[in-house]
Amino acid sequence: MPNLKERTKLISAKTVPVPLGELSTTHRIFPGDSRKMAKIEDSSVDLVVTSPPYPMIEMWDGIFSEMNPAIGTFLLEGEADRAYDLMHQELDKAWGETWRILKPGGIACINIGDATRTLGEEYRLYPSHSTISMSMKRLGFYESPSIIWKKQTNSPNKFLGSGTMPPGAYVTLEHEYILIFRKPPRRQFPSGRQKESRAASSYFWEERNAWFTDIWEDIKGARQSMHEADTRKRSAAFPFEVPFRLINMFSVKGDTVVDPFAGTGTTVMAAAASGRNSVGYEKDNGLASMAMGRLLGSVPFLRSAAETRISSHSEYVEAETASGRNFPHWNSTYGFMVKTAPEERLEICVLKEITQAKENGCLVAHYEPQAKSQRPAL
Numbered sequence: 001m002p003n004l005k006e007r008t009k010l011i012s013a014k015t016v017p018v019p020l021g022e023l024s025t026t027h028r029i030f031p032g033d034s035r036k037m038a039k040i041e042d043s044s045v046d047l048v049v050t051s052p053p054y055p056m057i058e059m060w061d062g063i064f065s066e067m068n069p070a071i072g073t074f075l076l077e078g079e080a081d082r083a084y085d086l087m088h089q090e091l092d093k094a095w096g097e098t099w100r101i102l103k104p105g106g107i108a109c110i111n112i113g114d115a116t117r118t119l120g121e122e123y124r125l126y127p128s129h130s131t132i133s134m135s136m137k138r139l140g141f142y143e144s145p146s147i148i149w150k151k152q153t154n155s156p157n158k159f160l161g162s163g164t165m166p167p168g169a170y171v172t173l174e175h176e177y178i179l180i181f182r183k184p185p186r187r188q189f190p191s192g193r194q195k196e197s198r199a200a201s202s203y204f205w206e207e208r209n210a211w212f213t214d215i216w217e218d219i220k221g222a223r224q225s226m227h228e229a230d231t232r233k234r235s236a237a238f239p240f241e242v243p244f245r246l247i248n249m250f251s252v253k254g255d256t257v258v259d260p261f262a263g264t265g266t267t268v269m270a271a272a273a274s275g276r277n278s279v280g281y282e283k284d285n286g287l288a289s290m291a292m293g294r295l296l297g298s299v300p301f302l303r304s305a306a307e308t309r310i311s312s313h314s315e316y317v318e319a320e321t322a323s324g325r326n327f328p329h330w331n332s333t334y335g336f337m338v339k340t341a342p343e344e345r346l347e348i349c350v351l352k353e354i355t356q357a358k359e360n361g362c363l364v365a366h367y368e369p370q371a372k373s374q375r376p377a378l
């Protein structure tokens, strides 16, 4: 196994399978522009999970105009289509980098919301999810079915347009997309160690049923206010549960996850909670260092995210067996029943502590060793 210094120096081109008991992972956020992720080697990353600034949502006008001042001019002139196209041209540079850094078989999950906006006289939809799909297809990605993330909201439906009179009212936009792409060909796990690591990264049957449905309705939006000086008022963070699910769905322990638009570092936190290495890029220097501090201070929360998976499964087994349902398999690590054969070897990483590497400011996550339990006599 390479030493910590080697692992933290740069993102290695190969995933190094490590014995699960010895797992430690590294995490860092580079302050910088993800249209050029020079610190990440070609074909070195297993999974990208991200949420970019959303084209034509007003809070991101400034950031897009910094990336290309012509965008600001077109917005001022009411040239909506030209501004929208140029915004996507800037995002396309980050998607090109996503293609470059992903290994063949690697996956990219992009959370994006469409926008509605009146520019000049016209109220219109700007369908970023389909524009990004087309860009990714042009790069060579294969798209998988996407997830509609229907946000829970307490506010009643807003009337837009002509209110209760036909035909001029508008449907309320209350969902976002999680687009899923694979850089072909399909990932292989040829060695015994890789197979073992993959099996240990299995998820529970009931998690599979909740996570792989194409509409997520059970996740609330994240708290949006930020207090630190020099950062914008709203973080636009996604809830922890979004990257936490995606990382556990589409990568294995010891993999490397990248977020090119890291923001408050939610993806990096979810990677640390899941036993994956992570790297973020964030243009806002203040936010990048705040996100690293947030990760350092989040050990109890990240630990509980993993522990909740274990306790929720125990509760599920109890409820299902009480209703007469059968669990044909046994997980000896936790001493509980499971539905499928791969779950027998499932081991959830429980974070123990996070330390700071001396040489480069990288954070290192360490995990609890797994205790094997015995199957009780039936």
Ligand SMILES: C[S@@+](CC[C@H](N)C(=O)[O-])C[C@H]1O[C@@H](n2cnc3c(N)ncnc32)[C@H](O)[C@@H]1O
Pocket: 032, 033, 034, 035, 050, 051, 052, 053, 054, 063, 235, 236, 237, 238, 239, 260, 261, 262, 263, 264, 265, 266, 267, 281, 282, 283, 284, 287
């Ligand atoms: C929608 S937010 C991401 C929020 C993040 N998922 C979280 O949970 O905090 C988009 C982030 O991308 C950053 N950003 C915008 N353009 C960027 C660029 N070219 N390179 C790197 N970061 C950029 C913004 O500063 C913002 O923090």
